[in-house]
Amino acid sequence: MLEELKDANSYIIGKIVEKDSLILEMEDFAHENNVPIVTKEVAEYLKFIVKTHKVKNILEVGTAIGYSGILMAKEIVEQDGKLYTIEIDEERYNQAQENIKKSGLSNIVSIKGDAVEEIKKIEENFDFVFIDASKGHYMDFFEDSIKLLNKNGIIFIDNIMFRGYLYKEYPKRFKTIVKRLDSFIDSLYNREDGDFVLLPFGDGVGLFYKK
Numbered sequence: 359m360l361e362e363l364k365d366a367n368s369y370i371i372g373k374i375v376e377k378d379s380l381i382l383e384m385e386d387f388a389h390e391n392n393v394p395i396v397t398k399e400v401a402e403y404l405k406f407i408v409k410t411h412k413v414k415n416i417l418e419v420g421t422a423i424g425y426s427g428i429l430m431a432k433e434i435v436e437q438d439g440k441l442y443t444i445e446i447d448e449e450r451y452n453q454a455q456e457n458i459k460k461s462g463l464s465n466i467v468s469i470k471g472d473a474v475e476e477i478k479k480i481e482e483n484f485d486f487v488f489i490d491a492s493k494g495h496y497m498d499f500f501e502d503s504i505k506l507l508n509k510n511g512i513i514f515i516d517n518i519m520f521r522g523y524l525y526k527e528y529p530k531r532f533k534t535i536v537k538r539l540d541s542f543i544d545s546l547y548n549r550e551d552g553d554f555v556l557l558p559f560g561d562g563v564g565l566f567y568k569k
């Protein structure tokens with residue numbers, strides 16, 4: 359979470375009331391086991407966009423334990439929509455399967471594997487793509503998923519400002535990733551096939567709208 363906005367984010371999080379017991383259980387599990395899941399205010403925004411844009415089909419890159427996937431898949435049931443989600447880590451993939459089973463949702467297609475390879479194999483089209491996996495590959499995930507994105511579709515990129523390291527001093531070991539993310543952001547602002555906006559909440563959210 360961006361340190362500068364921590365108090366504002368805490369205030370917002372304090373206002374969000376979650377009643378779904380599975381979602382609460384997954385939040386506790388993630389917290390206890392250090393599984394990175396979307397922050398609550400980002401989760402609320404994700405659901406809001408999916409709902410208000412009448413999104414039908416979703417591609418998620420980075421399932422983890424299925425938290426954001428289940429949240430979004432619930433929002434598209436009425437539209438008869440499907441969510442495809444990709445996870446590279448076997449243990450997390452298995453935990454996600456258990457949670458998806460508990461959710462009772464039947465509109466989630468889980469793929470186990472490296473999204474760098476797996477996105478290329480998908481033959482569906484999507485209205486919404488959620489990128490939330492290894493930051494070093496954000497550009498690849500974007501380039502491959504935009505090919506599957508319908509006109510007027512949105513790509514939602516989480517953690518794009520990488521704990522604020524893009525604009526403040528960062529540990530040397532993050533040099534490559536910081537430079538990559540910074541030039542990725544420049545490239546998104548310069549694209550002619552859509553519009554980009556950068557939002558400073560959560561850990562930085564990038565939204566790309568395909569014309």
Ligand SMILES: C[S@@+](CC[C@H](N)C(=O)[O-])C[C@H]1O[C@@H](n2cnc3c(N)ncnc32)[C@H](O)[C@@H]1O
Nearest residue numbers: 395396420422425426445446447472473491492
């Ligand atoms: C931040 S977590 C995803 C959190 C999830 N979207 C949520 O909010 O509930 C990132 C996940 O992406 C997975 N991941 C990282 N690189 C990946 C890749 N190349 N392909 C697929 N999954 C990847 C990690 O194993 C991790 O579980």
